Structure formats: C-alpha cells, structure tokens
Amino acid sequence: xxxxxxxxxxxxxxxxxxxxxxxxxxxxxxxxxxxxxxxxxxxxxxxxxxxxxxxxxxxxxxxxxxxxxxxxxxxxxxxxxxxxxxxxxxxxxxxxxxxxxxxxxxxxxxxxxxxxxxxxxxxxxxxxxxxxxxxxxxxxxxxxxxxxxxxxxxxxxxxxxxxxxxxxxxxxxxxxxxxxxxxxxxxxxxxxxxxxxxxxxxxxxxxxxxxxxxxxxxxxxxxxxx
Amino acid sequence: xxxxxxxxxxxxxxxxxxxxxxxxxxxxxxxxxxxxxxxxxxxxxxxxxxxxxxxxxxxxxxxxxxxxxxxxxxxxxxxxxxxxxxxxxxxxxxxxxxxxxxxxxxxxxxxxxxxxxxxxxxxxxxxxxxxxxxxxxxxxxxxxxxxxxxxxxxxxxxxxxxxxxxxxxxxxxxxxxxxxxxxxxxxxxxxxxxxxxxxxxxxxxxxxxxxxxxxxxxxxxxxxxxx
Numbered sequence: 227x228x229x230x231x232x233x234x235x236x237x238x239x240x241x242x243x244x245x246x247x248x249x250x251x252x253x254x255x256x257x258x259x260x261x262x263x264x265x266x267x268x269x270x271x272x273x274x275x276x277x278x279x280x281x282x283x284x285x286x287x288x289x290x291x292x293x294x295x296x297x298x299x300x301x302x303x304x305x306x307x308x309x310x311x312x313x314x315x316x317x318x319x320x321x322x323x324x325x326x327x328x329x330x331x332x333x334x335x336x337x338x339x340x341x342x343x344x345x346x347x348x349x350x351x352x353x354x355x356x357x358x359x360x361x362x363x364x365x366x367x368x369x370x371x372x373x374x375x376x377x378x379x380x381x382x383x384x385x386x387x388x389x390x391x392x393x394x395x396x397x398x399x400x401x402x403x404x405x406x407x408x409x410x411x412x413x414x415x416x417x418x419x420x421x422x423x424x425x426x427x428x429x430x431x432x433x434x435x436x437x438x439x440x441x442x443x444x445x446x447x448x449x450x451x452x
Numbered sequence: 453x454x455x456x457x458x459x460x461x462x463x464x465x466x467x468x469x470x471x472x473x474x475x476x477x478x479x480x481x482x483x484x485x486x487x488x489x490x491x492x493x494x495x496x497x498x499x500x501x502x503x504x505x506x507x508x509x510x511x512x513x514x515x516x517x518x519x520x521x522x523x524x525x526x527x528x529x530x531x532x533x534x535x536x537x538x539x540x541x542x543x544x545x546x547x548x549x550x551x552x553x554x555x556x557x558x559x560x561x562x563x564x565x566x567x568x569x570x571x572x573x574x575x576x577x578x579x580x581x582x583x584x585x586x587x588x589x590x591x592x593x594x595x596x597x598x599x600x601x602x603x604x605x606x607x608x609x610x611x612x613x614x615x616x617x618x619x620x621x622x623x624x625x626x627x628x629x630x631x632x633x634x635x636x637x638x639x640x641x642x643x644x645x646x647x648x649x650x651x652x653x654x655x656x657x658x659x660x661x662x663x664x665x666x667x668x669x670x671x672x673x674x675x676x677x678x679x
Contacts, residue, residue: 276541280678292543301534307470319462320542322455362538 228289229254229370229401230275235284237270237425244270246425247284252418254289257392257402259412259433261444262422268405269300269374271422275403276372288370289401293322296368298376302359306348310339310358313347314365321366333361337387353381360388364395371395373404377411389414409441421448456548463544463552468559470529477525478560485518485568493575503576508639511572512631515565515591516598516624522560523602524619526553527610536610536677546674550603554669557599565591583641590641593658594634597665601626604669607676626665633657 230252237245245267252258260268273279274286276297288295297303304313314333318326334340337357347355356379363371371392377385392402392415406412419437421429421444429448436443471478492510496503530536539549569591573580580587605622609615624631637647637654645651 273537276537277678278537278540292541295541297538297541299534299537301532301537303533303535303538305466305470305535306532307473308466312466312469316462316466317538317542320459320539320544322543 227254228252228287229256230258230289230403231287232271232275233285233287235271235274235281235286237267237274237279238282243425245274245281248422248425248427249284250420250427250430252401252403254401255396255399256417257396257404257415258418258420259409259416260403260405260420260422261407261409261412262405265424266422267425268422270425272299272372272374272403272405290369293366294369296363296366296371298359298363298371298373300374300378302355304347304355304358304362307346309344309346310334310350310361311343313358314361317362317365323366329365333365336364336391337361338383352379353384356380356384357387360384360391364391367398367400368395369400371400371402371404373402375406375408376404377406377408385411409437413438413441419444421445423450455543456545457551459542459544460548460551460555463539463549464555464559467526467529467553467556471525471556471560477522478563481518481521481560481564482567484521485514485564486571488514488517489568489572489575500577503578504643505639507572507576507578507642508635508637510576511569511638512594512635514568514572515561515595516627516631518564518568519557519561519595519598519602520620520623522564523557523599523606523623524616526557526603526606528606528615531610540677546677547670549677550607550669550673553606554596554600554603557603558596561595561599562592565595578642580642582644586647587638587641590634590637590654590658593655593662594630597630597658597662598627600662600666600669601630604665604673604676607673629657630661633661 228251232248232250234247234249235245236243236247248271262268274281277292311330314330315326318329323329334343337360339354339357347358376388413433416433419433420427530539602623605619609618612618633654637651640651647655
C-alpha cells in the first residue's frame with residue numbers, strides 16, 4: 227500500500243526540465259531518503275508532493291489529504307513577530323487541529339520550548355527557532371512528512387530532537403520522504419533510498435549496509451558515469 | 453467552507469497582530485496620507501466652494517496611494533522564513549488565505565482613513581460630518597475594492613524583485629472605474645447633494661466593482677499561488 231506516489235512527473239521552468247519523468251512509490255510506514263546532487267530535482271519533487279507546485283506532466287497520488295501532510299522546507303516557516311505559542315496556535319487552526327492549544331503545548335514540550343512559549347520567535351537563538359519549526363511540522367501528528375534538507379544547518383540538539391521525533395513518527399506508522407545531502411543522518415532513519423540525477427530517478431530500493439558504510443557507494447554504482 | 457472561513461479569520465488576526473507589533477505599513481501609510489493632505493492644503497489657493505469641487509478627487513488620491521502602501525505588504529510579509537510555503541501547504545484553501553489577507557488590509561486601511569478624514573476636514577474646512585453616514589458607506593465600499601484588487605496583485609507579484617514598483621503600475625489602471633465612482637460620489641456628498649437620481653449610479657458601480665473583483669480574486673487565487 228503506497229502512501230505517496232509520483233508517476234512520470236515532469237516539471238519545466240521555462241524550457242528547462244527540472245524533472246524528467248520522475249516516478250517513485252513510497253510504502254506506508256517507510257522512510258524514503260531522496261538523494262542527489264545540487265540541481266538534481268529533489269526540492270522540485272518535494273514541492274510538487276507538498277502541493278506547492280504543479281507538475282507540468284504526470285500525476286501525484288497521496289494516501290491522505292493536505293490535513294495529513296507535514297512539511298518542513300528550506301525556510302523555518304514560523305513568524306518572527308509572533309510568540310512560539312501564537313505561531314503554533316495559528317498553524318493548529320490552519321491544520322484543523324481539534325484542540326490547537328493542547329496540541330501546541332504538547333508540541334512545545336516535545337521540542338523543549340515550553341519555558342519560552344510566550345517569547346517572540348525573533349528573540350530565539352537559531353537552534354530554538356529550528357526546534358520551533360520542527361514543532362510546527364509535527365503539530366498535527368501528520369501521516370506523511372515531507373522534509374527538504376531537514377538536517378541542514380541544525381544544531382546538535384535540534385538534530386537529536388528531529389531524529390527522535392522522526393523515529394517516533396515512523397514507529398507510529400507515519401510515512402517520511404526527505405531530501406538530503408547529509409547521508410549519514412538520513413541513513414539512520416531511511417528504510418528506502420532513491421537517487422535523482424538530472425530530474426530522473428535512477429535508483430530506488432531498500433537501504434542496504436553498503437549505503438550506510440560508504441556514503442559514496444550509491445553515486446558510484448548508480449550515479450552518472452557508473 | 454466553515455474551515456475556510458475560520459482560517460481566513462485566523463490569518464487576518466495574525467496579520468493584524470504582527471502589524472500592530474511592527475507597525476511597518478500602517479506607520480508609513482498614515483504618515484504618507486497626513487503629509488500629502490497637509491502639502492495639498494498649502495499647494496492649492498482655492499475658494500471654499502472650489503475646495504468642495506475637488507474634495508472627492510483629493511481624498512481618494514490620498515486613500516488610494518496610502519492603500520498601495522498597505523496592500524503591498526499583504527503577501528510580502530509571508531516571505532521571511534518561507535511562511536508562504538507553509539500557508540500554501542496547509543489544508544487552508546487558497547481563497548481563505550486570500551480572504552484573510554484582504555480583510556487584514558481592509559482593517560488597516562480603514563484605520564488610516566479614520567485618522568486622516570478629520571485632518572482632511574480640518575485643513576480644507578470641509579464639513580464632512582453633515583453627510584457622515586453615506587460617506588462612511590462609500591469609504592467602506594471603495595476601500596474593500598482597493599484592498600481586494602491590491603491583495604490579489606500583491607499575490608501575483610510576491611516573488612518579483614521590484615514588487616514595490618510593480619504594484620502601482622498594475623493596481624491603478626484596474627482601480628480607475630472604482631476611483632471614478634468613489635471620487636464622484638464623495639464630491640457629490642460633500643457638496644450637499646443627495647445620493648439619489650444620477651448619483652445613485654455611483655453606489656451601484658462600487659457594489660458591482662467589489663462583487664466582480666472579489667469573486668474573480670477568490671476564484672483565481674489558487675492558480676496564482678500554486679504555479
């Protein structure tokens with residue numbers, strides 16, 4: 227049973243095809259690490275999956291509607307001039323959470339920001355803002371998590387918080403799709419791996435010990451010039 | 453529908469709250485309106501009757517320019533930290549995001565207008581209180597038109613680098629029918645005419661403009677936000 231599927235998806239920016247017939251299926255309850263070099267099309271594919279962009283051709287299928295999707299993009303997606311609590315209450319209302327206040331308090335507790343819940347996000351350190359972004363993405367306990375470079379520029383504590391939340395979500399049956407360059411962190415969680423090269427998916431399959439032991443193995447065997 | 457309206461109000465509340473904390477567009481807009489009103493009062497050396505004859509045009513030039521400063525920020529304030537992506541990825545329908553933005557801009561522009569209307573009366577010696585009821589109705593109708601078209605163009609140009617320059621170029625040509633009706637009806641009211649007969653067509657023009665552009669913007673916004 228697939229939670230997320232992309233079927234021969236093309237995306238043009240002007241005449242340039244950022245995606246060229248990319249197809250991938252992600253089983254429910256699994257974690258797909260979407261690997262590829264800069265410009266391979268990872269972010270474009272994730273944005274299409276998150277309904278932030280329309281495919282030029284092809285089709286996207288999701289097992290849930292937008293209420294079941296959690297998205298963490300390049301930006302942290304929180305308002306600097308609102309407090310941590312106000313940010314989460316707003317997103318709770320947008321996500322249609324039944325009790326936004328309870329959900330917000332639980333989310334703040336999960337990321338260790340309860341003590342500063344009334345502080346403005348602009349007054350937070352970079353690490354605290356990143357943890358608030360993680361709390362926002364997990365606020366409504368999504369069925370499908372779409373994460374674009376989730377570990378990039380996170381501090382150690384935020385990485386630990388995110389990894390623990392992702393492991394918890396996986397254990398609870400959530401499906402995760404994450405694009406990343408940080409293969410070691412990704413391989414701790416990934417059950418499956420897809421490699422994108424110039425807009426095409428050139429490899430999909432379960433994660434193997436070779437991939438964990440050697441981050442370059444996948445590129446050498448399936449990447450350009452393999 | 454119910455969730456859409458609830459999220460529209462949540463987005464409007466958020467925009468008003470952040471604006472009241474930062475005061476970034478309301479300060480600029482109110483200051484601009486007051487400075488222009490004061491400058492015009494020195495620039496024209498007119499008799500009292502002549503001031504009444506240009507009162508509508510003068511007032512709506514100021515309000516429409518002040519409005520552009522407010523609507524320019526409608527969608528641009530979502531750009532820091534990529535908040536617009538999170539709004540679009542949320543289950544909130546596009547029309548509710550737009551409606552929330554337009555409502556917040558409407559409230560902010562009405563505040564600017566409420567501040568500048570007494571100043572306008574004072575500097576130009578115009579007794580607007582005599583026709584306050586219909587005047588307020590015209591101001592509300594025309595202000596909604598300005599904010600709904602302005603917020604829609606704010607969404608169109610949100611990713612354009614020179615959006616502050618682009619907005620007036622796009623906005624004012626579309627606002628011409630609305631501004632003609634607002635200026636004509638305001639001049640008529642301030643000159644002591646009633647809003648019956650030929651003057652009632654201004655009301656119909658304002659209502660028609662608002663209905664048409666609100667419907668168009670609510671329908672089109674999904675195609676504007678997700679490309």
